[in-house]
Amino acid sequence: MAWTTLGGLLIGCTHSAAGDTPEERNSRAAVPAYGRTDVNPRPRDALRQGGTLTLPIAQWPAQFNHHHVDGALDDVWTIAGLLEPRLFARDAQGRPQPVPDYLRSAAVTSTSPQTVTYRLNPKARWSDGQPLGWRDFDAQWRALGRGDARYQIADPSGYEDIAEVRPGPGAHEVEVVFEEPFADWQRLFTPLYPAAAFSTPEQFNDAWRSEVPVTGGPFRVGTLDATARTLTLVPDPDWWGRRPLLDRVVLRALDPATAVQAFLSGEIDAVNAASADVYDRLKDARETDLRTGSAWDAVQIALNGATGPLADAEVRRAVLHAIDREALAEVAGEGLPVGVPLLGNHFFMTNQPGYTDNSGAYATRDLPAAERILGSRGWHRTDDGRTRAKDGRPLRLRLVLSQSTTRLGLDLAQLVQQMLGEAGIAVELQKVPADDYLPQYLNQGNFDLAIFRFVGLTYPSSLYPVYRQTDGEQTYANYGRVSSPDVDTLLAEAAHTLDEGRRTRLYNQADALIWELGHDILLYQRPQVVAVREHLANYGVPGLGDIDFTAVGWEK
Incomplete structure (x- = not known):
């Protein structure tokens, strides 16, 4: 579940020329093909190691637990994708693909009852040193799927259909057994949160309100400044996967008008441009690339x-x-x-x-x-x-x-x-x-x-x-x-x-x-139009997919 305000859109109340029919107005601009991307794709060897990416977010999160009812925000989803395990990532067409940093494989291994076996990457560990394991899956299921009203959850669907979570037959394996088939099982356990900070209602509801107590992603928290409404993320030196190119990702809570001005003054590196007045202001701006596509x-x-x-x-x-x-x-x-x-x-x-x-x-x-x-x-x-x-x-x-x-x-x-x-x-x-x-x-x-x-x-x-x-x-x-x-x-x-x-x-x-x-x-x-700093690669409009922040970087 991802929700956001209309704050990222900025437009004047303009009108069509007299005599225009709806068909004529709608024909002026085509709808992009479903899932079309525009991210300036570049191979890793064409990008430089280092640099900072600064992005705006619409509001300062009241909750860094995306599964909490107050955390079901698009901005929290983005933050969780940087800091916590994402077992599956969606490609440009929205198809889920296992992330090798966390999964060796994941498949339905029995249909009666439906059983999914996850083979975890044995290198995958939480920031407290504990390996990812079946207890993390179990804690997330119990919080989201057991109907315990003490957990203030956003979405139990899928989790409420699970009958059991147990260790698999092999090392680093997890089995999830469903009471009845669930079609979208790949969307579950993403993001995955650690049992060490997720196992009680108090942890679920309160531990993630003003901090991120445990991480398991390619980045960790550098600084979290609620007063300045700025979150700085840096590569985790203990990360076992491909090293991120960026030295840091800075997320600043800015209202839309301030975000546009911040982009024009070089303070941030991307901003929503899906409105006539912002598009007109930015389409000829120096060192700016307007990227368009189609998303849900x-x-x-x-x-x-x-x-x-x-x-x-x-x-x-x-x-x-x-x-x-x-x-x-x-x-x-x-x-x-x-x-x-x-x-x-x-x-x-x-x-x-x-x-x-x-x-x-x-x-x-x-x-x-x-x-x-x-x-x-x-x-x-x-x-x-x-x-x-x-x-x-x-x-x-x-x-x-x-x-x-x-x-x-x-x-x-x-x-x-x-x-x-x-x-x-x-x-x-x-x-x-x-x-x-x-x-x-x-x-x-x-x-x-x-x-x-x-x-x-x-x-x-x-x-x-x-x-x-x-x-x-x-x-x-x-x-x-x-x-x-x-x-x-x-x-x-x-x-x-x-x-x-x-x-x-x-x-x-x-x-x-x-x-x-x-x-x-x-x-x-809603249309997808994003103004991005020129020479920023692998970032923009990812179609129906997810941005891989380990691949985002600046061209040499």
């Missing part, structure tokens, strides 16, 4: 169905009918060199195998339908003719934004405010501290509407926690608490179905129900 990146507006007016599914459907998604996507895509297509599917991108538009009537603006629904639910226009009310209570929603959201997020929010206002729904915009947005607002259900992105979810089963039924205080990543038994059943069945064709059909059936429930307003597939 979905922008949506969550609807809180737990409390308030949106607890009524009909009111949520009225909200969907009142939104002009095409106009919002047009604002996001104006002036970019890549297309910004509307999304009609929560599980697959538009240019991804398996994609079917299941949005039906819910994806097109129909203001009269929205008005009829609201009237039928008792929400009527008041004397001023603007905001609707029911039993003397105005129909007012709170759209919560991270303070790291700048012009695009604000532009989209203001357009949503205007569109819903036309239907008689008042919207209050509330900006909150970026570091609090996930733990204090999304996770707590402290919003009516919230706009953000899900990124990198190439395994469909990783979206199960977004749409599954909540269980008391365990809400997983279903921030709006909207689901149904039918959605749960379909998603669980899909995750346990090994036949790819049938699995895809099940996800599409679930997707149609998610649209009908009014779980969210799914908007568009």
Whole structure:
């Protein structure tokens, strides 16, 4: 699970020339082929040893445990990939490949029951000197998959299907036995965390809040400065794999406007450029390379169905009918060199195998339908003719934004405010501290509407926690608490179905129900445009894959 705000996007509210049709606007920029990369690939002997890479992150992490509900952020995923074992890395097409530094092999060695045998690299060790072993797998399974509410987890899917973790028959082998087949088993145990700092609820919840107590990756923590909001990582001298080229990777928490200026002044080496104004500022900048491609990146507006007016599914459907998604996507895509297509599917991108538009009537603006629904639910226009009310209570929603959201997020929010206002729904915009947005607002259900992105979810089963039924205080990543038994059943069945064709059909059936429930307003597939310092190699847009930071370096 990887989540991020819209803070990395920065755009002005521009408009098309008069008379443009949607088809004409959309045809100006093609959508890159699914998984297309742009990283300036270079062999190791063409790069110099040493140097610093400085990158921005959207917020300072409240939690360095990616499996914790407060750590399910794209930035934490990146940090974990540098510091902790990543058993599988995805290639440009999103296909998992075992990482030899950790795995000699990993395969299904029995189908009844499904058993996966991991042969670990005997050189792989944690920073406390302990070798990676079956107890680390066991501790992670028990934290994530046993239903123990004391562990504040983000996603139990897959782990909850495990029946047993045990030592394998050979040295450095681990066997994971499933109660029933799990299709995406390669996504489990990545990142892997050490049993020494993961075995109790206190360790899981608290040990990783302000530090990284144990590492097992090619880098270790050099300095961690929460006041300066800067994390410096350096190569681990005890690393047994290929030595990283860089001397250090520096991660700085910067709001988007500051990040763009920091790039222009040479303080950081890459910045998001997926907006017209930033793209225009950077496309002719000195020593700058604009890299584009395609990734799994979905922008949506969550609807809180737990409390308030949106607890009524009909009111949520009225909200969907009142939104002009095409106009919002047009604002996001104006002036970019890549297309910004509307999304009609929560599980697959538009240019991804398996994609079917299941949005039906819910994806097109129909203001009269929205008005009829609201009237039928008792929400009527008041004397001023603007905001609707029911039993003397105005129909007012709170759209919560991270303070790291700048012009695009604000532009989209203001357009949503205007569109819903036309239907008689008042919207209050509330900006909150970026570091609090996930733990204090999304996770707590402290919003009516919230706009953000899900990124990198190439395994469909990783979206199960977004749409599954909540269980008391365990809400997983279903921030709006909207689901149904039918959605749960379909998603669980899909995750346990090994036949790819049938699995895809099940996800599409679930997707149609998610649209009908009014779980969210799914908007568009976010473009990938990154400004990178010239001569930086093996970094940029990796398609559906993962960046290998041991290969990132500067050209000679």
